Amino acid sequence: MGRLVVVSNRVPAPRDRLQPAGGLAVALRSALKEGSCLWFGWSGQQVSEKVGHDHAVNVDTVENITYATIDLTHAEYDGFYQKYSNGILWPLCHYRAGLMDYERKDQIIYQNVNEMFARKLLPLLQPGDQIWIHDYHLFPLGQALRDLGVAAPIGFFLHIPFPPWSLMRALPEAHSLLRSMQAYDVIGVQTEDDARNMNDGFSMVGATAKAEVFPIGIDPDSFAKQAADGLANLEVQRLKESLRGKPFIIGVDRLDYSKGLPERFRGYEVFLERYPEHRGKVVYLQVAPVSRGNVPEYRALRQELDAAAGRINGTYGEFDWTPIRYLTHSVPRTLLASFYRLADVALVTPLRDGMNLVAKEYVAAQDKADPGVLILSRFAGAAPDMEAALMVNPHDADEIADALHKALTMPNGERQARWDHLEPDVWRVTALTWARDFIQALGKARSA
Numbered sequence: 001m002g003r004l005v006v007v008s009n010r011v012p013a014p015r016d017r018l019q020p021a022g023g024l025a026v027a028l029r030s031a032l033k034e035g036s037c038l039w040f041g042w043s044g045q046q047v048s049e050k051v052g053h054d055h056a057v058n059v060d061t062v063e064n065i066t067y068a069t070i071d072l073t074h075a076e077y078d079g080f081y082q083k084y085s086n087g088i089l090w091p092l093c094h095y096r097a098g099l100m101d102y103e104r105k106d107q108i109i110y111q112n113v114n115e116m117f118a119r120k121l122l123p124l125l126q127p128g129d130q131i132w133i134h135d136y137h138l139f140p141l142g143q144a145l146r147d148l149g150v151a152a153p154i155g156f157f158l159h160i161p162f163p164p165w166s167l168m169r170a171l172p173e174a175h176s177l178l179r180s181m182q183a184y185d186v187i188g189v190q191t192e193d194d195a196r197n198m199n200d201g202f203s204m205v206g207a208t209a210k211a212e213v214f215p216i217g218i219d220p221d222s223f224a225k226q227a228a229d230g231l232a233n234l235e236v237q238r239l240k241e242s243l244r245g246k247p248f249i250i251g252v253d254r255l256d257y258s259k260g261l262p263e264r265f266r267g268y269e270v271f272l273e274r275y276p277e278h279r280g281k282v283v284y285l286q287v288a289p290v291s292r293g294n295v296p297e298y299r300a301l302r303q304e305l306d307a308a309a310g311r312i313n314g315t316y317g318e319f320d321w322t323p324i325r326y327l328t329h330s331v332p333r334t335l336l337a338s339f340y341r342l343a344d345v346a347l348v349t350p351l352r353d354g355m356n357l358v359a360k361e362y363v364a365a366q367d368k369a370d371p372g373v374l375i376l377s378r379f380a381g382a383a384p385d386m387e388a389a390l391m392v393n394p395h396d397a398d399e400i401a402d403a404l405h406k407a408l409t410m411p412n413g414e415r416q417a418r419w420d421h422l423e424p425d426v427w428r429v430t431a432l433t434w435a436r437d438f439i440q441a442l443g444k445a446r447s448a
């Protein structure tokens, strides 16, 4: 059995290699527990462009995984990561074509970085390797590898949504991008909607590629254990004491406009307006670590949320009660597991999301004798398999407010019945089954 070579823009930093944060890195780390594996990508570091700079590859092995990373120059980081990947492809794929900040020069940097990744990966490849490329930063990497003569099986998985052709065609490179994907032997996406949209795109540009659905999951057994074992932890005890027996609502999202945070704050505000009996009686903790903080839309979002939290806390706060506890730094995932277990309600209300692992983590963390309630957006990739959650339209503040009231007053019998429906899927589709199914499909595609 040959090696698995994983390529993604984001590779966990050395200090996070045993406990990474961020959906893609978390899922991959859980999935790559077995077998020999090379994980290649960006180090997360930027360097100044010096004459003769040629992206040295830094290699480090932790347990069964060899990490090979390269730094990006400031100009590459700006054009490839901030502008084209996160300022153009990200909003477009999240159905927000209006937020695209398109300039052709960024597409050229994006293409050049993909070709540089291919050149740097090439000498690391060995006979028998299977290559698995991840996410929108690297759409053209498969074609760039083929152009260098790589004949190994190559698969591609898209972690974020894929939009309908009517939106995708707004991208000037839509045709060439979709046609370049013919280089892949297997293409995976999160949901049926994404597969339909991408396959429509392929047929519009005359490409013979085909997208299939491989939904991602978590490692529920270890997450559930962590949630229960961590209750004795000092920080978890501090949180518990601070609740003073009040019902506890939690939200955990990167500070990203796709996560629907202003809309969620508005929903909570309407909840306080329309259900005054909960004022002073609940605790809402929103963990929203700053993400992609140099992209203008993300900076604007931070200001908008800071203002909304200030307004709500100013309006409804009391000398002994803060309506929203709002953090813009990250919380370690080990700690979050027990925070979820303490939470009576989780608010997961993205406007659009590839999957959303937080929804699955929240379910895995619950005490089945007294589970909390998941309030979930219909537009999360996790939604089709989690219909026993309280489903909401994240644009409708009144619906969020009603769902909060319903969750906080729901009898234990109904909470258990809903959790009993949610649990099987969280345990059936895991990070391991996701990786195993994709890799099997890749093996078959080449031998077929």
Ligand SMILES: O=P(O)(O)OC[C@H]1O[C@H](O[C@H]2O[C@H](CO)[C@@H](O)[C@H](O)[C@H]2O)[C@H](O)[C@@H](O)[C@@H]1O
Residues within 6 Å of the ligand: 010, 022, 023, 024, 025, 027, 135, 159, 160, 216, 291, 292, 353, 354, 355, 356, 357, 381
């Ligand atoms: O690498 P960053 O720019 O800091 O962003 C973090 C990751 O965000 C996205 O995560 C997605 O993947 C999750 C796992 O499949 C999925 O649950 C979630 O819905 C997606 O948004 C992005 O796709 C990753 O490439 C980033 O590393």
Ligand SMILES: O=c1ccn([C@@H]2O[C@H](COP(=O)(O)OP(=O)(O)O)[C@@H](O)[C@H]2O)c(=O)[nH]1
Residues within 6 Å of the ligand: 020, 021, 022, 023, 024, 026, 252, 253, 254, 287, 289, 329, 330, 331, 332, 333, 336, 355, 356, 357, 358, 359, 361
């Ligand atoms: O402060 C934080 C915020 C998030 N996460 C983790 O980051 C991942 C986020 O994945 P998700 O699929 O929900 O969204 P993404 O950020 O990848 O879009 C989940 O495992 C969270 O538990 C974390 O460890 N600490």
